[in-house]
Amino acid sequence: MISTEFAATLCYALAVLVAMAFGVVYLTRSRFMPYHGDALQRSWDELDPHLQALLLALMRAVGGGWLAVSLGVAFLLVFPFRAGETWARYAIPVVGLAAALPTLYSALYVKSRTPASPPVNLVVGAILLLIVGFVASLV
Numbered sequence: 001m002i003s004t005e006f007a008a009t010l011c012y013a014l015a016v017l018v019a020m021a022f023g024v025v026y027l028t029r030s031r032f033m034p035y036h037g038d039a040l041q042r043s044w045d046e047l048d049p050h051l052q053a054l055l056l057a058l059m060r061a062v063g064g065g066w067l068a069v070s071l072g073v074a075f076l077l078v079f080p081f082r083a084g085e086t087w088a089r090y091a092i093p094v095v096g097l098a099a100a101l102p103t104l105y106s107a108l109y110v111k112s113r114t115p116a117s118p119p120v121n122l123v124v125g126a127i128l129l130l131i132v133g134f135v136a137s138l139v
Helices: 004-028 034-040 049-081 086-113 120-138
Strands: none
Touching: 004 049, 004 086, 004 120, 049 086, 086 120
């Protein structure tokens, strides 16, 4: 049977990987995501170059934010959490949820007002990993 500390670490590490992947994808894309096109009901090539630049800048800001959050949580996980610092068991979910909950709200907003299918399940999965990791860290 695995320890609760290992379970918490695993959940948090998986959440970090999801956030990091999301960040890297948004930082490196040269055009918007397919669901963005569905929301706008336009292809990338149909957009004005100024709008393309704005959308890419927004995507890169979001990607940079997610990469920063994932690196910050990874740092907390590797150093203070692993060292048994009590405050780290609270800091990790606070930092992660502070980024994930507004992302979930935004994805649900787009989903409810456009024909797009943003990655709601991915965000919910990351939130669940943070919550399960937190609960496991308290046991």
